[in-house]
Amino acid sequence: MPERAVHQVANRQPQAASASGHHALRQAFSSFATGVTVVTVCDTLGRPRGMTANSFTSVSLAPPLILICVATQAPIWPAFAGAPTFAVNVLAAGQRELSQRFARPADDKFAGIGWQHGELGVPLIDGAAAHLECRRVREIEAGDHMILLGEVVHFAHSPAPPLVFHRGAYAALAQ
Incomplete structure (x- = not known):
């Protein structure tokens, strides 16, 4: 009988998921x-x-559904709360500055950048690796966030490599 490989996480430090353990x-x-x-x-x-988000995932191909998560205490939440449509702009590897811009508070995050209204009237950022224009289908309360389920109505993509985030830093994909 072949030996089974056992893999352990190096330096594993089990912790309870509690309010006091948010940082960990x-x-x-x-x-x-x-x-x-x-x-x-x-x-x-x-x-x-707009806001920078990594809480995005595809959900289904038939029907084409995605989800995003928005903090209900975030200043942008009221804009999402009443919107029937939204877009997900998957940033390309060279768009780190845009990620940082949309992650910080500002009166007009769109000032001086290239963008256009998509088919649903939502803002689409120029140069993104992909655009997904969505019709809001449902919202689900989840802790201090709201999960927005959207049906992809229009989309576009390019061969540009995506911007990646890991352990608090931007990373490049090995090609």
């Missing part, structure tokens, strides 16, 4: 490398709004 839990979450997106919406006055 955040470090554990950061072990998962993610793509970087800027999720965009138009507010009730029609102004473009």
Whole structure:
């Protein structure tokens, strides 16, 4: 009978997931490398709004569904709360500055950058590796966040490599 390989996580330090362990839990979450997106919406006055997010995932191909998570205490939440549509802009490897711009508070994060309104009227950022324009299908309360389920109505993509985030830093994919 062949030997079974047993793999252990190096320096594993089990911890309970508690309110006092937020920092450690955040470090554990950061072990998962993610793509970087800027999720965009138009507010009730029609102004473009956006935020950097890595809490995005595909859910289903039939129907084409994705989900994003938005903190309900975030200043941008009211724009998402009332929006019937939104877009996910998957950032390309060279768009680190955009990721950082949309991660920080600012009055007009779109000032001086290239973008356009998509088919659903949502902001699409120029040069992104992919755009997913979504019609909001459902929202689910989840702790201090709201999960927004969206049906992809229009999309586009390019061969550009994505921007990746891992352990609190940007990373490049080996090609």
